[in-house]
Amino acid sequence: MKNYKLLIQYDGTNYAGWQSQINARTIQDEISKTIKIILNENVNLIGAGRTDSGVHAFGQVANFRSEQTLDLYRFKYQINSILEKDISILQIEEKKADFHSRYDAKKRSYIYLISKYKSPFYSKYSYFWNNKIDCKRLNFLSRAFIGQRDYTSFSRKNSDTENKVCFIYDALWKERKDIIIFKIEADRFLHGMVRTIIGTLLKTLKYNYDTNYIEEIILNKDRESAGEAVPAKGLFLFKIKY
Numbered sequence: 001m002k003n004y005k006l007l008i009q010y011d012g013t014n015y016a017g018w019q020s021q022i023n024a025r026t027i028q029d030e031i032s033k034t035i036k037i038i039l040n041e042n043v044n045l046i047g048a049g050r051t052d053s054g055v056h057a058f059g060q061v062a063n064f065r066s067e068q069t070l071d072l073y074r075f076k077y078q079i080n081s082i083l084e085k086d087i088s089i090l091q092i093e094e095k096k097a098d099f100h101s102r103y104d105a106k107k108r109s110y111i112y113l114i115s116k117y118k119s120p121f122y123s124k125y126s127y128f129w130n131n132k133i134d135c136k137r138l139n140f141l142s143r144a145f146i147g148q149r150d151y152t153s154f155s156r157k158n159s160d161t162e163n164k165v166c167f168i169y170d171a172l173w174k175e176r177k178d179i180i181i182f183k184i185e186a187d188r189f190l191h192g193m194v195r196t197i198i199g200t201l202l203k204t205l206k207y208n209y210d211t212n213y214i215e216e217i218i219l220n221k222d223r224e225s226a227g228e229a230v231p232a233k234g235l236f237l238f239k240i241k242y
Helices: 027-039 072-082 135-145 193-206 211-220
Strands: 002-010 056-066 087-095 107-115 147-150 165-176 179-186 235-241
Touching: 002 027, 027 056, 027 072, 027 087, 072 087, 107 193, 135 165, 135 179, 135 193, 135 211, 179 193, 193 211
Parallel strands: 056 235
Antiparallel strands: 002 056, 002 087, 107 179, 107 235, 147 165, 165 179
């Protein structure tokens, strides 16, 4: 049995997220169906991260197993020829039999884009927040999230994930001309966690709260106490580290 690893980019605008769902169009299903067309077999495509509806990816990783020995160059050409233009397979390589894209991942990082002004060219992939953004202040506030914490307050209420403890390694804001970039890296993320953290930080900035406000939200373990999640369109799964 061969084990193949894929590096994937996608525009999540027209999809209900990565994870396969009934009566919904997902990235996982689109790629799995395309692999079946090429190999004439059903494969179990395992993703490293379950991006939510409308979220994009620069560096999603997935793997599948097959009895067939693939010509990797030919397979990559075939799959990209069939997939819609909003999904692309950047790399494919054979891995050891025990490689698992999800369980072997050590760190995952996301970036979020905020535009400084309303623009028809940025609107699809960034969030226009009509308030002043102070990256220095946001970087100070973001320190409250560094380390191992229980992120129940930043997870969806209906989440079926029992363990809400995550370790955040880094959370950094940068200003680049017309765009503000937020990057966050952790061992794992809960559903809706990144967008809720960003929404909470922006609320904290807007009302000039301090880090005690964030600490209280974390300790409350109550989603109602955190800020409103920012729109999905500005969020990108950036990189998976193994």
